[in-house]
Amino acid sequence: MPSPVHPADHAPPALHRIVEFVNTRRADGDHLTTPAQLLTWLNNHDLLADPTNTFGAPATLNAADAASGSAVHEEPRADTIARSGARGVPQSGGTAGSRDGLVDAGGLQRALYLREGLRALLAENNAAPVQSPRPDGLDPQAFQKCRTLTDMLPLVLDITGPQPRLVPHTDDPVDFALATMLADVFAAVSAGTWTRMKACREPSCRWAFYDHSRNRGRTWCSMNVCGNRVKVRASHRRRTTP
Template identity: 45%
Template sequence: MVDAQDDPALLLRDFVNTLNVEDAADEFATPAALAGWLAGRRLVPAGATATDLDLATAVTLREGLREAWSAHHGPRPADLPADLPDDLEDALAALPLRLTLAGASPGLVPVDPSATPAAALARLAAAIMNAVAAGTWPRLKVCQEDTCRWAFLDTSKNRSRTWCSMSVCGNRTKTRAYRARRRN
């Protein structure tokens, strides 16, 4: 089994899923909670301290990715939505990343290799490009059920998966459509 530390798409999916839209449960309720989540993914050492700015950057990045992945439904790769918030671009621009040619292939790495939450968020941003390079970026999607918006990796052969779970969100959507047709 591949875990999130080895697969950039799974790491990004887990990051976006730190907010359960349906229950309004946010794993990043405080800077300490953010630091704990990053430590749990070995992106910072245990005991690292996050700031309010780190938390704001993480939330902006998380919700920006959720919106970007909403464009990944369809037979062809789509452009990112035109209405992505400006603060997402600002947050990405502020992350301390640099290009390196060291290693097997070029990559993005934090400017400051220290194990700070800001460097960990830069590693998450670098995971975006790693997912693009791995071909998994367009397979990262969010559930099209408006009350859910859970992130998932579409592993279907034809890349047509719409919901995080057919048995829950797919069933809800289809039941609502059936009931609406019956009313008319």
Template identity: 50%
Template sequence: MESPATPHPLSLIEEFINTRGPDADGLSTRQQLQAWLAGRDLAPAGVTVDEAGLTRATSVREGLRALIAENNAPPVDSPRPDDLDPHARSDLAGLVAELPLVLDIGGPAPRLVPRPGLSVVDAALATLVAAVPPAVADGTWTRLKACREPSCRWAFYDHSRNRSRSWCSMGLCGNRAKGRAFYHRNQ
């Protein structure tokens, strides 16, 4: 059975975080970031991204990963290192201060939007960050989690009724953790 989709715009945050997986980084070049932003209508096709924009984007991504990791139980004991940057959350706070949002009251409902005059990359990052407060307000933010497997930390949306899902995949990461726990109990 296929799981329901993550609600938009949290799906954009989930996709953004998951551009870095355990084996590859989908935003390791300026061209990859350009394609990702254009592919999600966060920037026009052919936009130019500079190195500073790429650095900010990857820092925002890791800060968002650290934030959603707080929505889940702590990582399990593992011989694999936890690849969360311990400073990512505080780095995100500094970066968000440079991505100002303004209240747009011109549409059908007031909403936060990037301040005019930001670079294309900063406007896209501000758009992603602007999705957090409404998700907190409507209770969906705590359902966006990072896998408890330290070497994974993949973002996923917890559709379970009691919000208790811990793994991106029970068949993969959950089984690994449970197998390690079983092994250590029987040593």
């Protein structure tokens, strides 16, 4: 079962979206296993780009298209495979300008690379850095894959608003969405709130959450679930260790 979500877990809107993105893989399974599922998730979170806008303003699909997955190709496009990036990170297939083919297998793979990279970063915020190999619920190559992916995602400095900010500069819908979340990470780092973003320290969980505690010392998704599980294991070790 997925870890419980308490009202106090809710992060500021942009960071809450990152929490929900990371938590698409949880104890009850992975909820982003097909391009259609990714398309629906991006649409539900207002992350689909309008290719007619220079900075890629969000534009949602209608509910029928999102529900039917009619704008999805389940198989990887030939040009996407041919243009695979360094270290196996697939590049965009140039799908902008059409609702057909918004998300393909390459786009799904890029999204999963970012998701697991973010999970590793959140685990690091919780004093549990990724070390390979380690059976800790994290991809030991998550940082490497995420670093390669971030080199491919275009962000530019937008100085047209009240405050300068990083924004996506791409006409690929998936890359727009991923770059938007990266921009949200950078904004949180600048605001000093990024270190409140954590992944549960329990290896079998890794549920993402926003730490509202005053001293930023929260460790588990829930003391009643993972915190208690760790206490039981520690107690068992004390009883059985000579």
